[in-house]
Amino acid sequence: MTVARVTLPDGKALEVPLNSTCADVAARIGPRLAKDAVGCFWNGELCAMEQRITGDGQIRIITKGSPDAILLIRHSAAHLCAAAVLDLFPDAQLGFGPPTAEGFYYDFVVKEPFTPDDLGRIEAKMRELAAQGLPFERKEMDPAAAGKELRRLGYKLKAEYLEELKLKGDVISFYVNGDRFSDMCRGPHVASFGAIPAFKILSASGAYWRGDASGIAMQRIHGTAFPSEAELKKHLELVEEAKKRDHRKLGSELDLFSFHEEAPGFPFWHAGGVVLWRELENLVREELMARGYREVRTPLVLTDELWHRSGHFDHYRDNMYFVEKEERSFAVKPMNCPGACIVYRTAMRSYKELPLRLAEFGMVHRYELSGVLHGLFRVRGFVQDDAHVYCMPDQIEAEVIDCLDMLEKVYKVLGFGVPEIKLSTRPPDRMGSDEIWDKAEGALAGALRNWGKQYREAPQEGNFYGPKLDFDLTDSLGRKWQCGTIQLDFQMPERFDLEYVGSDSARHRPVMIHRAILGSLDRMIGVLVEHYAGKFPVWLAPTQALLLPVTDKTLPYARDVAARMREAGLRVDVDERNEKIGAKIRDGIGRKIPYLLVVGEREAAAGTLSVRPRDGEDRGALPAAEVIEDIRKRHASRALDL
């Protein structure tokens, strides 16, 4: 073989001689592209244009202005960071220093962890080196010469890694910045240290050589870099805004939930948080009713035998809680599916009953390592808006489409846009025949096509028991949250020996669809807190309106209006404190309550309310009945605006 077949992003392919470089490929495509190319992805891996092509593969070229060019800037910033660290800490050993979605990091072995002061000095040194503008120069050598070079530089860990690279037989490249810095690196990089327009060191933390906790402890320096100061600033502001919206902070400020030593990883829900909870359940329940689901409830504690049968004991034991009583062992459920299967089995099912849709707001417990707990986003006990649909194989597509509709509707009501969809297909290690996998994957892809939405395929990322769809929401800060999921399962019906009687009066195996829309209610509330920055739409707001009597002369009127509002199904409070109106307004704003209703003697006399919407100006006095009806309507319609 003397040629390699190179596939371009548009699906076209061209043949180039073996050992051509990516730059040669770019030149073949066009001179303009060759000129603007700064790097490329070869088979998904970031590569320099000098990369040699040693076999067939796919290429995607990164040009100067393209969004991916930021990877070069960040990767180069990582080198600049390492250069600064070596300058200040000559004994430091270099680990890896890649670009990431948010910025870059570089790992070092140093005697003492970096202090905030060190980070400041490192950043200052980086600016100094950047000002010198040393160019990045690529040097290629064979592995033997590379080993010698690494020994000369004293890079022990890199030398260790080189041994692995040798096995692949690639040419080894170094990127050298004058006499100040040299690093073994596949590239690509920007032209020089001076060509990193904007960067910032952010933090330091612990890490391990190659992620192995039993291995060498390292210090990781995190930073970020952007093509312009303006973009860097915007990014830092976004990070700052996210910090302000942190649901852990807002959760206690707004009295929604709390965490305590007495139950690490388990939220305590306060009355305000329970309102959110109930509203979300109501929303989902309405949809369940409309779509012919039946809601069930299954036990939290089930015997070990069940979990052996379901396979959880073999695959999920480390995440499960166990209890012993009367010499029997029980497990607290980490998932709701086995319970649903038991309910399915309580009757002989006919094909006429299918699809049988069993929904459950099921509380599950999953043991998580203490270090990964994170507010409501990662807890040890939570409630899923779970459902299990039992159907015949040819009903899969219709059922999936129904789930997609429900998902879209619920997300829209919550104020999120169209989710990103990922289709994960059969993994190498799987259960079930290829025939049924073909059918299942086809059904999911078919449902998505018929539904008319874009999706991304993730080959081999499916569960061993079936393919799945995952849904990523984007919040108001542009962050992604994986919430919904639709998973096909051929294994569970098998393990629980589930059957239905078909029209042929023979017994058949149903297919099971696991699906969740919100995923974890607890986590979804955390996402909503951050999405809305605590300023919930009326229907979700724990307190929808606050009545503010100007003096206690109008307290009786305020109480009377509050009673009428409660009768209309609204959640209201009266600020009965002996405070001036300014203080009451201020505190009401702090509580992020949608409507502040001022009632003084004028209002009491006229039967009106002075409406001050959250984030707005005084709308003046309006008839109380009108105001109540307006808020009630917004509540009932789940309006997103005030």
Next chain:
RNA sequence: GCUGCCGUAGCUCAGCGGUAGAGCACCUCCUUGGUAAGGAGGAGGUCACGGGUUCAAGCCCCGUCGGCAGCUCCA
């Protein structure tokens, strides 16, 4: 779980070897004031817990618990 940092009044934090402080919140009193903090007084802490060093320990050391950040987006 591992590494680093942190744990003082309900909350946010100061104090860093010599017998516990502020602001906010809370309670009482005065004030009855129209759209982002009216005034005065009061109560509230075995300084996470357990050991140790010291004449003396929130303050130093060790351990435990809890919290925060990070922990294979691989040259």
